[in-house]
Amino acid sequence: MGNPVFSKFVKAGGKNMTNTSVTTGSIDQYIAESKSAYEKTLKAFVDIPSVSMEYMQDNIDKTFASDILASLDNIKVDNPILQMAKLASDSLKAAGFATKIYPTKLFPVVTGELIQNPDYPTVLIYNHLDVQPADATEWKHKPFDMVIKDDKYYGRGATDDKGPALAVLFAAKYVKEHKIPINIKILWELEEEIGSPSFEAFLKKNKDSFKTNSIVVSDTIWVSRNNPAVAYGLRGLQGASIKLTTGAKDIHSGTTGGLARNPIGEICELMYKCYDPKTGHVKIPHFYDDVKEPSNEEIDHFVKSGFTIDDFKLAHEVNSVRTTDQKEAILRLWAKPTFEIHGIKGGYIGPGIKTIVPHSAEAKISMRLVPNQDPHKIFNELVAFVRSECPDAVVESEGTLMPYLGDVNSPYMQAASHAIKKSFNKEAVFTREGGSIGAAISMNKILDAPIVFLGLSLPEHGYHAINENFDWQQASRGIKLFVNYFDLLSTCK
C-alpha cells in the first residue's frame, strides 16, 4: 500500500497504539446517560420512511437535485428523503458538527465536519440513511413508527443503517466533549439501497472536502453476537443479461416441435455450461485465473468468526445448502467468486401449460468476484464463452463493481482489533463481506485512503427483512467501540 497518508500512520501506530486517554468508566457513564437521547433520535430517524427506491423512478421531478438546498430552508419539506436529509443535518449540527447538504444528480449527501485542529489525524465515517421498502401488512409493528421492546428497536432502517449511524454520532459527541485529538468527517448517503448511482460523481467533484487518513464504513454484519467482527474485504460484481431470440413469435409445438430451436432449452444448456449449480463451480474458461487465495491466517479468522451453517440456514430461511463443511461454506461466501442466476424469463408462465415453442429467452446473472479478479476481464471471458457455445445469444453488461481487499495486518485493522479488545475484552475476528458496497470502492479509489469495515448489525436483526430491528446492546457496544477506535487513531500522528 503506497498511500503516503497511510504510511505516516503506520510509522506512528506501532508505538502509541495502546496509550490512550479514555477510561472505560468514563465511557460507560457517558453511554448510560446517552441511552434515552439515542433512542429518541433513532426513533425520529426510523419514523421517516426514507425509502430511496420509491423515488428513483422516471416520474421524479427533474429539478429535484437543484432544488434541494432551497427546499430545506422551508420547514414544510414533504419528501421523506429530504426530510431525512434535514433531520440528519440538524442532528449533526446539534452534536457540534459543521454540516453541509450536497445536491447530487438524484438524492443529497449529508456531511458533518468536526475539525478540532488541522494537525490532528482525520477519519471519515460512512453510513447511509436511506432504507429498503417495507410492506406494513407483513410486519408485527408499523415499519415506520419505531417500537422499543426489551431494549430492542423495531422499525425499517433500525439496523440498516440508521442505528449504526447514530452510534457513530454519539461516539463523535464524546470525542468533542472529551477533546480527543482527532478530526471526524461524517458522510451520510441517501442512495445506498439503489446502488449509489450519484455517489462516485459527487465524490470526484468534492474530493478535496473529504481528505482523510482513513475511512470507516459502518454498514456490515458481525457473524454472531459474541464475535465482534472487523471486515477488510468485499466481493466485486459483474452483472449481465444473456438473451437468445430464435424467431419472431411463439409457435405451435405440435406443428414445429422437434425441428424448431427452443431458446429456453438453449439458455438452460448455456447456464449449465457456465456453472455447476450443485457445487457453484464456475466452468467459464479462465474464470479462476486471477483469484487470490486467502492466507491460512485469514482462514483461521474466518473459522473463528462464529459462523455456523445451521445459523445461516435459519437466518436466511433456506432448506439446504451446497456443502456441510463449515470452513468450505465460509470460503464460498467470502473468498470465492460465484456465478448466480437472478432471474430467467421465457415462454408461457401462467397456470397449466401452453404448448408453444417460445421465440426468446433471457437469463439475468451476476458473478460475485474476489481479489484479484478484474470484472472487465471476466465479462470478456463470459462473452467469448457464450459466443463459442451459442453464437446468436446476446450478452449485455449489467453493472460492474470492483472487489476490495484491505490488509488484515494494517495498523487500522490492528487499531480496530485493539479497540474491540479494550471495549469488550474479546478478540476481534477479521472477516470479509460477501456483498459489494459501491460507495466503499469509490471512496477507497478517489480518496486514496484505506477502509476498515466496522459494522454493528447482527444476522438476527434482519437486513432488508420484515420486522427489522436493532438493539441497545449493539448500539451501546458501538458507541464504546467507536470512542475507543477514535481514541486509538488520535494517538497516531
Add this chain to the structure above:
Amino acid sequence: MGNPVFSKFVKAGGKNMTNTSVTTGSIDQYIAESKSAYEKTLKAFVDIPSVSMEYMQDNIDKTFASDILASLDNIKVDNPILQMAKLASDSLKAAGFATKIYPTKLFPVVTGELIQNPDYPTVLIYNHLDVQPADATEWKHKPFDMVIKDDKYYGRGATDDKGPALAVLFAAKYVKEHKIPINIKILWELEEEIGSPSFEAFLKKNKDSFKTNSIVVSDTIWVSRNNPAVAYGLRGLQGASIKLTTGAKDIHSGTTGGLARNPIGEICELMYKCYDPKTGHVKIPHFYDDVKEPSNEEIDHFVKSGFTIDDFKLAHEVNSVRTTDQKEAILRLWAKPTFEIHGIKGGYIGPGIKTIVPHSAEAKISMRLVPNQDPHKIFNELVAFVRSECPDAVVESEGTLMPYLGDVNSPYMQAASHAIKKSFNKEAVFTREGGSIGAAISMNKILDAPIVFLGLSLPEHGYHAINENFDWQQASRGIKLFVNYFDLLSTCK
C-alpha cells in the same frame, strides 16, 4: 385392426373402389354454381367471433350448459359461441340434415345427420367452429369481418376450421342432391381451441348416436399447395410442470451467494440433463424404448410431401432450425418424440438485474410422443429421472394425449388416395401430424372406428396467426375431394 365394421369395408373396398357414380363434369358444375353461396356462408360463419378461450374462464355463467337449448329458441342470443352453434345448426338444417345441439359441461356440440338408408355405410366428419383469439390492431383487415380479395378469404377461423367445415357441408349437399348412397354424420365442436375439455365425456354419453364405419377429421394441413395430403397419424403429449423450492424467500446474493442453492440453476441443469436442445435428443432413460420407427414406405411419402426447410422457416418466422437435412427434419416433426420447454419462471425478470438468490423456479414442459410410446409410462420415467437428479424437485402431470397411428395401407387411406387422384390427377402424399388432436383420439377410442385426416389448409393460410385466410382454390378442391371420397366409400357396403 380388429374392428368388424372396418373389416367389412376392407372386403368390399378392394373390388369396387374405383367404380364410382360421380362424373367430374357434374361436380365441377356444382362447384362453380356453389361459389357465391359458399362465400356468403363462410362470411356469416367467420363474422361470428366464436373465440372459445374468451369464455372458458371462471366468470362463465355456471348455468350456461343447461340453458343452451332454451337460449337457442330465443332469436337474441348474445354469446358468440351460442350464436355460432345456432347458425351452424341452421346451416345444417338448410342442407337437409337432421340437427341437434348437445349441451356439454362447457360449450355445445352441433351435429347433423343425413341418414338416407340405414343399410348404407356411414361416415362421421369432424370439424370445429371455435377459433383462436385475434388482436384486431395487428390485422390488415378486421379479423371478424371477412374480406374477399382475389379469391382469398381473410378472417379469423377462415382456414381453422370454418372454411374446411363448409367444404364438407357443400360436398354433403351434393351427396344428398345426387342421392349418393352413403350416410353422413357431421360433428362440429366448439371447444377445440381450448383442448376439448368436455368432448370425451359428451361422446361417451352419446356414443350410440355416433355409430359409424369410419371417421374423417378435417383440421389438418397440406405441407404444400401442390401436394394433396392425407394424414394418418398424430403425436401424443405428456405435459408436466417441474418446480423446485429451496427457501422461503428471495435472499441477497452478496450475503448468501456461493453457499445458498440456486433453484433456477438447478432447474436449468435438470432441463439440460433431460434433453440436448441443440439436437432435440432426449436423455431421459428408456424414453425411446417403445418408439416405433416409420417404415421406408412411410418415409418415402414424407419426403414426397413437398416439405422444405426453407418454407418451414418462412411459414413459422424462425431464423434457424436444428438440422439442414430435409428427411431428418420431417422425421423430427412427424415421427420422432420431443422434449419441449414451454416456459420457465423464477427470480427477478424486470429491467436490469436484481442481485437475489431466488427461492423457487419452475419449468413448464411437454413431451410429444409417437407410437408406441405410452404417455403414462413416459411420465413415470420422467418422475424417476428428476428424482434421481434433483430429489426435492416436484413434478406434476399437465395433460396426457395418446399418440395415434393409422395404417397407410388401410382401405380408407386408399380411398382417400383414389379420391385425390380422381379430383386433382395427382398422387396423394401420406403424412403425419406433429400435433395432437384430443377429440380424434376420443372418437377413435369410443366409436371404435378408423380415422382419416383429410384437411384442406396450407401453411401460408396462417393457422393461429394474424391475417389468417383461406382461399377458393382449396375450398373448391375440398368440395370435389369430399364428394369423390364419399362416393368411393358409398360403393363399399
